Amino acid sequence: MDFLPHTEEDDRAMLEAVGLESLADLFEGIPSDVRLDYPLGIPPALSEPELLDHLAALAGRFAADDSLCFAGGGVYDHHVPAAVRALASRAEFATSYTPYQPELSQGVLQALFEFQTAVCAIYGLEVANASLYDGAHSVVEAVNLALRTTGRARVVAGATVHPHYRQVLQTYTSALGVEVLTAPYDAAGTVDWTAVDMTGAGAVVAASPNVFGCLEDVGAATSAAHADGALAIVVSDPTSTGLLASPGELGADVAVGEGQGLGSPMAYGGPGVGLFATGLEHVRQVPGRIAGETVDADGLRSYVLTLQAREQHIRRARAASNVCTNQTLLAIAAGIHLCWLGPEGLRRLGEVCVTRTAYAARVLGRLPGCRIRFPGPHFKELTLETPIAADDLARRLAGRGFVIGPGLGRWFEDLSNCLLVAVTERRTTQQIDALGEALEKELAEG
């Protein structure tokens, strides 16, 4: 199925109208010696029922289809409310382009304006953009903003910031002569921000909850940063903001985070949505699109993309960022999800995560040879140390129907026996008990 409407008669009539004989003539402008005279060597076409079978078979090879997901490390198995799924998948949202023509785009524009308002509310800041690619990209853009603003070229990032975010930051800044320093974590699995040397830093990046699931003293990070004239960037899990102090309250200049947990499935890590919020004083340095309110020719409240002069299609080589296509549809879903939750629901979400994670800590921490590596407080994730190499253990538990991990050895040599365990509102205490029993069996087998 090629989804083309053209009948042979259409082809004939249209070719005639443009004065050509055959479809091949359309490509005469292309040097003949590079034109293909054979079909591409790609798999043959499948009819819709065949395609469905084929893809169901591939999807069916997910060896843990009815497994329970206790895996963490940046993407989480949160509940996607049916209403959010239904609304965000409305064809008018899903199959529309960037809202460059406001008269035909009030739906997307207002939904983005509402999303921005919700992000400002949870992060305690004044301006949010219409989304970036993912959590890592938000960190990168926040650092760029900070360095542009401070005119400095040094970044201090906590070792407890998601390692992938730090790697992406490294990649992005490599060409720009930026120095990225890492602040080590202490025995508590957090960075002692009072002890970090920040001389010359333009950007300081702290995360709470951090990669180990622990809450950090973000206030210490932001004041230390400010003391040295750096901007403070805080990585914050939006699902924690109903319960935990907002980055804004704690002095963050820029708050960023991964919004997947708000209305989007895990989808093997993408599409997710990068959240980005800051203070009004930085608005002209904000990357990406921003929906703004205005009035129309009749004085009627309306929404448009605003401050486009920041963006690549206007400022080109001097743009604040090169981002164009973003993650709008997931931003809309996240906005709807936050409105579905409201302040009470967001708080309840956090409460369930915290309490059940504590329960998991108790159940798992008392197993022979096991301990919760870092004391916490934890939000929805903890670091479990066992006598077994973490990646092996994760693989073995998968065999018992639990997706868990990752093992932290891949990121921290000294933690190769440590495993991340995430507990969202979807995980019940019974499921946690079951995980405990499965782990106990594995430990017994050694």
Place this chain on the structure above:
Amino acid sequence: MDFLPHTEEDDRAMLEAVGLESLADLFEGIPSDVRLDYPLGIPPALSEPELLDHLAALAGRFAADDSLCFAGGGVYDHHVPAAVRALASRAEFATSYTPYQPELSQGVLQALFEFQTAVCAIYGLEVANASLYDGAHSVVEAVNLALRTTGRARVVAGATVHPHYRQVLQTYTSALGVEVLTAPYDAAGTVDWTAVDMTGAGAVVAASPNVFGCLEDVGAATSAAHADGALAIVVSDPTSTGLLASPGELGADVAVGEGQGLGSPMAYGGPGVGLFATGLEHVRQVPGRIAGETVDADGLRSYVLTLQAREQHIRRARAASNVCTNQTLLAIAAGIHLCWLGPEGLRRLGEVCVTRTAYAARVLGRLPGCRIRFPGPHFKELTLETPIAADDLARRLAGRGFVIGPGLGRWFEDLSNCLLVAVTERRTTQQIDALGEALEKELAEG
């Protein structure tokens, strides 16, 4: 979650406006001795994530989740095109009421008008209604139309008409002093309509393809019916009408059928959709709703429910039928599906069913002790006779991942070793081979 918007403040303000103290006061009109003073003894409320888990667990108990469906007998595992599913589930269709206010219902009304047009096209008749409950209900209403029209009280139905349809006909007519005679089937698994005594019959009901999957000589049935002054009712599978002669062509006065195969999942047998079409001369006897074309105050083409004088809400005790709520949403899906298919696709659908069913006949028919009980021609279903009691065999094959049957013993004593095998466009030849191998194994075990 009770889905109520009322805050305590709302309750207070609204009660005050109506001059009441408490919510309980609202029910003062109800004799106190029958009013409940305890909550209903029904299961407690579940939050959305809990509800999802609970229902996923129940659904998960479908012991054959990744099984292949070769089951027939009136409901079939046809492919539902993704576009049809997406369009029919649009909230504007799904959450709307009966289109009594045409200004706000042009979407549903036109979709029904298009559905009616498509049903007329496939059945070769002039007027179709906006759907009935299911195939059985369509047969009942067709018989009522025929008896009203002929003023007679006798029905002759082929034994090869789906037994459930005949049972429902029996139930519906029991109170009306209507006599329902059954015309036996012959060795070919079809009714020899030339040999049936139709004296005094007002309605004759024939099916093709019939309950055994065989095509019948519908023409013989309709002319015999007409010869005796009866109206001819033909039960026709809409998925067969791209390939097979339409009931209209063959002289049917009323064509009926189950439309589940067009755009609806099997859903354990419901909701499906009863199709109903007849000649214009009978339009005032047609049961249920009919969408009709007209013009609006500006002369603009529009659609309304028409000839409502036939219906219960106008004619009450003398209405053509008591039907009110019907199966509109599934009718819309069936209409969209027929437009997705078009004449070519509908023909292809039939071609695939016929050819693969023939392949299945060859693969299964040659197994030891097995035979295809009736010669056919078959459309998408066949009757397989084996040495094993059919219901046991079906159960055993289920264990091997095949949903098949039903055994025909439940309907025909003499066919207790016969099993229905249905082959839709979703079943591949490889799957048929696999069924053959599974069956061979079962036969070996005896």
Place this chain on the structure above:
Amino acid sequence: MNGSPKDTPAPGRPLESSAGTRSSPRAVFPLIFEQSRAGRRAWSLPEPGVPNGDGSLDELVPKEYRRTSPPQLPEVSERDLVGHYTRLSQRNWAIDVGAYPLGSCTMKYNPKIAEEVAALKGFAGLHPLADDELVQGALELLATLEQALCTATGMARLTFQPAAGAQGELTGLLIMRAWHEARNDKRRRVIIPDSAHGTNPASVTLAGYQAQEVPSDRRGLVDLDALRDVLDEDVAGLMLTNPNTLGLFERDIQEIASAVHESGGLLYYDGANFNSIVGVVRPGDMGFDIVHMNLHKTFATPHGGGGPGSGPLAVSEKLERFLPAPVLAYDEVTQRWRWDEDRPDSIGRIHSFHGNFGINVRAYAYLRSLGPEGLRKVAEHAVLNANYLRALIGESFPTAYEGMCMHEFVSTAKGLKKHGVRAMDVAKRLIDFGYHPPTVYFPLVVEEALMIEPTETESKETIDGLAAALNEIAREAAEDPDILHAAPVTTPVRRPDEARAARNLRVRWHPE
């Protein structure tokens, strides 16, 4: 194609109608059939692809069985199909679009979670004739739902076969008949109130009975004396909805019940208005013997533009044996659910299979998300919303009968007649204010009836807005009635000519 300015939608035509009608004047919305082009296709199906095939199609299906000319279905691309039905859907009102206060229809919010669970393969993918062993989850769901619904109605057992309320009515009346016949008691009449819904008398006729109407008294309730007058040994039973179609609770229900029972008849409860009493009072406790529910009303399943619904029919213990076969049975030994076909006294089968299972799954999801407290709150707030709205518009549109109403009420617009304004004009004008109109001209016993049921899922703000609009319309009617006669002005079409539709009958498209 022409691009004349007439292409642009006339003022007030929604944008999408302009999107839909690039080609023809005055924004006529084309039919999918009019977009057909020979050779175009949306379909995508496999090749028959049978290894060393079994002979040609002609051998498999001899010509005499074959179609001679292809059916006149449209040939369109999937892109155009999707565009057409997407735009078409936008030309339709729906609960998800706005308020829908249609009396007697209970257009409440349909939870999205119900759609999601009904689509699970373990439900949507079940074959109705699959061995019971394979579908234990589905049977358990039905058994739990049956028990809960019987608890809520005060009945003993029920059948899920009826696809809608009207089919439930017929089922119940056939059971009524079977019960009398089992006692060799031939009776010929069934009593219904004059305000009864049309399906009641129609079902009575289908069940082989004569429908006899009893008048309502000045209270809008069944006239007890009139009822007693018509009750005799020829009366098989009484059909009643309580609260009745006027939204009033039949407070004499116990007297009514004993009167009917004394005369040897049975009491049938039409559950269309069950929403207003669920969790508050049970039909069984009022004396009803037979009850149908409209799960597409009280239990919030989407109405789908007119269906599907689900009309389970519940009965008291003494009528259990007459229920349609099969019924669910639990085998204590194997601890398995199964369908029990062995029901000698059953009235027989009423549906091709097990009724609208997919709808029952949705109703179950609704029931489980509310629980007992939630269900009672539903009734409380359905009644609160109705009485609140009634109070707000009482001066403009007085109710036909005094006193508190239940989940709905019937107002009259007859006061506007002197301005040449009819109830239908009020309904059409309400559309311009952004609300779906109430049910008009029903029940027939009320002149210029406006039958209004806000349902419990509408907020106070929505009801305040609806009331403000209705009061404003009453003012317009007095000051400038032509505004009402011209309404609606915001819809794709205005006042389609229904008489003409019946006169020049066009019930399908065919090329000119």
Place this chain on the structure above:
Amino acid sequence: MNGSPKDTPAPGRPLESSAGTRSSPRAVFPLIFEQSRAGRRAWSLPEPGVPNGDGSLDELVPKEYRRTSPPQLPEVSERDLVGHYTRLSQRNWAIDVGAYPLGSCTMKYNPKIAEEVAALKGFAGLHPLADDELVQGALELLATLEQALCTATGMARLTFQPAAGAQGELTGLLIMRAWHEARNDKRRRVIIPDSAHGTNPASVTLAGYQAQEVPSDRRGLVDLDALRDVLDEDVAGLMLTNPNTLGLFERDIQEIASAVHESGGLLYYDGANFNSIVGVVRPGDMGFDIVHMNLHKTFATPHGGGGPGSGPLAVSEKLERFLPAPVLAYDEVTQRWRWDEDRPDSIGRIHSFHGNFGINVRAYAYLRSLGPEGLRKVAEHAVLNANYLRALIGESFPTAYEGMCMHEFVSTAKGLKKHGVRAMDVAKRLIDFGYHPPTVYFPLVVEEALMIEPTETESKETIDGLAAALNEIAREAAEDPDILHAAPVTTPVRRPDEARAARNLRVRWHPE
């Protein structure tokens, strides 16, 4: 609440806007935040419910970590949430609503089947850090898609990490840089045509290079001599989209390629316009070393109102080792796919995980449903549609450059200037005819540019209608330009004031 007639939508406002705005004058569409009422809720979540709990919340999360005041999120019922966003969605154009001929955006039909398969639990439910063993199906899908895309572009390997085209550009430029550096070759400039898309220069800067523009010649193509003049050993490479942003094929591509290569630079292919040549000519065969694709354009994944997309970046063999880590590897022994992290020369990671996997699944579904022949037909009919439309409107809106175009073309409205009509006026007026406008004022090199890309999924009838509308608008411009200045008249809002939006900045709602 007031129900004053101002509540009724002004003429031309779609019905749904009236549905959405019962309360405030002139059909202002309320924000969800304005519908908040304390104590209302849509959320439904379990109790923490931990047996013999682990101490209070205060013990688990000490106060110093806790929020002091709740976030100002709205409190609404699910019913009102659903109503709000359903009506809001109806205030938006989309492919599923109608034609969307935005130049350079390739707004073609997005197959529904792709949505269905992307939602399968075996794809949507995968955790990105799950052991490779668990996700072999997903890895095989990616591997097959990688191979097919490499075949289509003539490249050796690719990375799926880039979430969109711009991120692909940066990835490619960093690889370009790594390649030069590996050869101790310091270069500082990257050449781009003056017609290049804004992301090109922006990405060049991000990659630490200086962007240098080369002018187009009168043909609208890269000026070869001008290019040769700027090429030297300081030039790291050239970024080109071919066909270029004017919709013209760079016929000198081979000369361009050898010139760049001779100067020691690399050739970067911006795949945004790949739709017009897929299956016809391969970037690799034209001499390109680095290629990004916009799967949300050529491979028909839905654009989601601005994203998500997917911008896989493919390279020739000599650049393979620089690709972001990890890359897919196949273990012949275990016959398993795995992620290979051991890539010493890699430029590093560019995405949190594996890119927009869900979008790649959709692209795979599209690729598999078309196959090789289908893909070539896509290019053929994209180009046919563009040239056909160009021919139909040539007199009203001449193209800036002569000769055949590829999948899109750039017309100029400068002929209407004498009537005081600008390209934007034409765009706005086209809305009233039921079409989304083309891209306006881009590329900057064309005065009063209208950049039109019909895409291959639009039918001849649609293009005929679009042409008729454009020609009619040209006539209106001459006869009555004010019609254009007043346009659009069929939309919920008209010509929002963008200058004011930037002046009085309101980028979030807060209570007055």
